[in-house]
Amino acid sequence: MTGAGMITIVDIALLTMLCFTAIAIMVLRHLFAVAALTGAFSLLSAGLLVALDAVDVAFTEAAVGAGISTVLMLGTLALTQRREHRPPRFSLTALLVVIATGGALIYATSDMPAYGDPNAPALKHVVPFYIEGSQNDIGVPNIVTSILASYRGYDTLGEVAVIFTAGIGVMFLLGLRREDEDDEGATRRGPGRPPDAPKPGGTKS
Amino acid sequence: MLDAIIAHYNYWLVIFLMMIGLYIVISRGNLVKKIVGLNIFQTSVFLLYITLGKVNGGTAPILTDKPETFSNPLPHVLILTAIVVGVATTALGFALVVRIRESYGSIEEDDILATERAEDEIAVNEALS
Known part of the structure; x- marks a missing residue:
């Protein structure tokens, strides 16, 4: 084999x-x-x-x-x-939506290049430039690293911004609220909240 | 015929995974389960992209001394970014779930909607009286 x-x-x-x-x-x-x-x-x-x-x-x-x-x-x-x-x-609605979407996607795969096809269009555009240039331009043998950190470094910077935003979001949702609770705890919505509702903290490791 | 199946088998199974994820998101009422469904969907999109980058007889895109065929490194970079962004959004989603549980005492969609409706009725009654 x-x-x-x-x-x-x-x-x-x-x-x-x-x-x-x-x-x-x-x-x-x-x-x-x-x-x-x-x-x-x-x-x-x-x-x-x-x-x-x-x-x-x-x-x-x-x-x-x-x-x-x-x-x-x-x-x-x-x-x-x-x-x-x-x-x-x-x-039933969910099943129908899923079958319709899946059917459309599977129909679309008939246009896709075969699995592992070395002549796929995706391989012919900028990819040879990155593979050939990596050693001379960046000097890093790992091509993925050289694209991630250098050729497309701004994308990675944007990614950091996204993670930062998500971190702030989690902090506001869970962390900072505890201090507000002491000041205006009485105004919080009462119904439905069990008396032993767990306190936040410890989710983000 | 067998070749045609092998040529697209990966895509089909990945799409099947995607659809399981989508079905979980739509049909399950539990909010944690919904986020898990979203994660399954997300991972299968990653697999779709990486499948597109695979080249027969290729190796991982790391330069060595001897000339080799490499798989497409560009989807790898894209998906590395996507994985990390994905975990950030998952963390945000779970934080929202914890917050919802604090306010409503439940993470089941039906219960939350029922609480909302009850509160609305109380508000309407108060406004009328």
Whole structure:
């Protein structure tokens, strides 16, 4: 068996496992199990990314997707509840929307270049410039690093701005509010709030 | 025929994953579950992009001394950025869930809507009397 064929088999096996994990996530109602499966989902996709030659992405997915996301979710579960209370509703509208969207997308794949096609248009435009220039322009052997940090450095700067904004958002939603609560705690909405509602803090690790 | 299936199998399964994510987002009332659905959708979009960058016989885009075929590094860069932004938005979403739970005592969509309606009725009655 050739190397490429081997990779295709690994690829298909991992994708099939991902699909089963996703179905399990959909069916399960215990949110703790869902959190564990989300971690497994990220780990499987990290493995798939290695098979698809995206080692840097796999690294980030394993650290951020399987690590930080799972921790964030467990923190949220600790502050809220561990089970879905309502039984899962079968929603015909949702099913129809999903089938229509999925059908349209699958119809669109007939125009896509075949998997692994070396003549795909995406490979012919700016990519050769980056691959050839990386060593001389930037001097970093890892092409992904040289694009991320140098050729497209402004994009990464923008990404930092987005994370900063999200951080501020989380801070305002959870952190700063505690001080306000002492001053104007009486004006908070009363109905529906249980007396033992958990206090914020500890979500953001 | 088999070649045609293998050529698009990745895309189809990735789209299937996407649709599971979408279905969870639409049909489940639990807010944590909704965010998990969004995450599944997001990860499958990542996989779609990386699949597009794969080249048969290619290796990871790291320069070595011998000439090699590389997979497309551009989607990798794009998705690296997207993963980190994705976790930032997930954190924000979970923070909102915690905040909603504090105000409404529930993270089930139905309960939250019921509380809203009850509060609206009280407000209307107060305004009328």
